[in-house]
Structures are given as structure tokens and as C-alpha cells.
Amino acid sequence: MAEPINVVVTGAAGQIAYSLLYQLAAGSVFGPEQPINLRLLDIKPMMDILQGVVMELEDLALPLLRDVLPTADAGVAFKDAAAAFLVGAMPRKQGMERKDLLAANVKIFKDQGEALEKFARKDIKVLVVGNPANTNALICSHYAPSIPKENFTAMTRLDQNRAQAALASRLGVQVDKVKNVIIWGNHSSTQYPDATHAVADLPGKGSVKVSLAVNDNAWLNGEFLETIQKRGAAVIAARKMSSAMSAAKAAGDHMRDWWFGTKPGQWVSMGVVSDGSYGIPKDVVFSFPVNIKDKKFEIVQGLEISDFARSKLDITAKELEEERAEAHQVLMP
Ligand code: NAI
DSSP states (O other): OOOOOOOOOOOTSSSSHHHHHHHHHHHHTTTTTEEEEEEEOOOGGHHHHHHHHHHHHHHOTTTTTTEEEEEEOHHHHHHTTEEEOOOOOOOOTTTTTTHHHHHHHHHHHHHHHHHHHHOOOOTTTTEEOOOSSSHHHHHHHHTTTSSOGGGGGOHHHHHHHHHHHHHHHHHSSOOOGOOOOEEEBBSSSEEEETTTEEEEHHHHTTTEEHHHHHOHHHHHHHHHHHHHHTHHHHHHHHHSOOOOOHHHHHHHHHHHHHHHOOOOOOOOEEEEEOOSSSOOOTTTTEEEEEEEETTTEOOOOOOOOOEEEEEHHHHHHHHHHHHHHHHHHOOOO
């Protein structure tokens, strides 16, 4: 059996972590052959609650889970880390402006970037879940300059999973019969869930373009798009808490695909530092379709972008540029 790897989860006393930690300990993310040491980071006032999570992790009695270390010290958490789920973030409180939220989070992700720079393995894979996830990932990467930019990603997999499930439901097929739906841009309501390049495996028909199978562009460019963009808010309205079980599952999906690669002919969406593909400004963390092999992703190239898609890509790119400018303002006023 392999040597254990150190895996960090921040916001470890929170809701998403509560679902995510089980998946990690059970081997659903790094595989059944990879033992793990968990490094659980949260803020000081949460240490007693975190102790309860540690007790539950022990009580899982899972053989892959080796050492579990709860801490409020980022330096301790990130020491020799091979993978990190940055889930912890300042939540939006009532009456809080988007700007204030961004300011609070930019500081958290700057500190964590600096700790990653000092203590983590240089090949660490960092997945940022905490919002605003894309810009937090950018800041984090900026403060960890000796770790390659490609090692920082932001989560839009929940949006992808939601889009895939909605299309499967519309077509009356199992969710795994739909593939290659894309989430472009920011993990926010400006994201563009794009079914143009998606295909579905239909009974008796084989692989068919989703746009042909649905045959209703008004729905694809209207209700479908808005439902996915606003799904997070709909869950909050119903549950009075934000998506957690599905967010944790998506975080596991994202990291597992990054670790083991995507299936042939299938791509997944991840927020990655833009290299200018599809005319997106460089140096924002933008969600693109990617193929992954040998733990490295490549942005899928050459997809046709319609005028409608172009306008959607530009809106979400503009929002990310604004967030980046606001973040710079906080860090270098
Ligand atoms: P939660 O409020 O239940 O837990 C967050 C935890 O983070 C708390 O235990 C808190 O003490 C901790 N925390 C705060 N500041 C920290 C710091 N500086 N270092 C370490 N820990 C810190 O929140 P939940 O539901 O687990 O969500 C976490 C984040 O994930 C939120 O920002 C949420 O908006 C985001 N999210 C992102 C999604 C995505 O698709 N990218 C989907 C759903 C949620």
C-alpha cells in the first residue's frame, strides 16, 4: 500500500466539510489504495466543535484514514500537504455588501496562499470551494508564487452536476447518459451553463446532441440557464442553509477527476487561471471545459462559440475582472 498523503480541509467544522470528510476517509476521492492523513483547519472559536468531528472520524473505523489533526494554525495544516480543499470562508451575513464579503475573504485566502507557499508540497493540488471561489483561488495562487498556477482551481462542478441532472431529467434518461455540458465563467449567477456541446445517450438512438434531443432553444437559453444560475439560491430558500451535501459530492468529483483523469471523450468544468483561451482575459480564474491526464488539465480547444454564447462569456468574464480589481483594491489600497 502507498504511503499516506496529507490532505487539508479548511472550514473543517462547517457543513460542507461534514459531508466531504466521509468521502475522503472512505477512499471515494483518492482511491481505495491511498491512505490519508487529514489536516483539519478552522478558526479558534470552532475548535471544540471540530473535536466532535474528529471523534466521529475515529468512529467511522475506516482503514484508509490514518492521522487526523485538528488545528487553527494554517502553517500546521498545510505542512507537506499533497491536496487541499479550501472550503472555509467568511459567510455572507445579512446586510453585507458583496464588496465587504470579498474584502473579508481576500484576506483569508492571502494568508492561506502564504502558508501554502511556505509549508505545502510544490505539487499540491488546491481546490477552492469557499466563495467567491474563483477570485479566492486567484488570490491564493498569487501569494504562493513557487507553486505552479495550474495547481489552483475553483469549484464549478456543482453547477455542472446540476446542469447535467436538469438535462437528464428533461430527456427522461439517467444522469450518467448526459455528458459534456459546460459551465463557463464565474461560480456566481453570471455563469453560463452551456448545453450546446453536450451529448446524450438515448435508448435506441445512441449518442445524440442534447440540443437536437431537447429541440427547444428557448428553453435551453432561457429557463434551463436561469434555473442553474439560481439553483444555489433556490436551495437556500428551501433549506434555509446553503447546498452542502451536493457541494461536498461535487468537491469530491472535482478532485477525483483531477487525480485520476477524465474519461476518454469526456470533459469536466473547472475554474482555472485563464491562459486567454476563447478570448477570455488572462489572469482571472475562469471555468472552462478541461480534459485531464496524468494529473494535468488542458482546456478543451476549438469549440464553436455562437454570438449568444459570446455575450454570456463576456458578461461573466467582466464580473471576474471587477472582482479582481476589488481584490487588488483591498490588498493594495
Ligand atoms: P459553513 O459556514 O457551514 O462552514 C464554514 C466553516 O469555515 C466554518 O466552520 C468557519 O468557522 C470556517 N472558517 C471561516 N473562516 C475560516 C478561516 N479563515 N480558516 C479556516 N476556516 C474558516 O459553510 P459551508 O456551508 O460549509 O460553506 C463553505 C463555503 O463554501 C461558503 O463560502 C459557501 O459559500 C461555499 N460554497 C461554494 C460552492 C461552490 O459551488 N463553489 C457551493 C456551496 C457553498
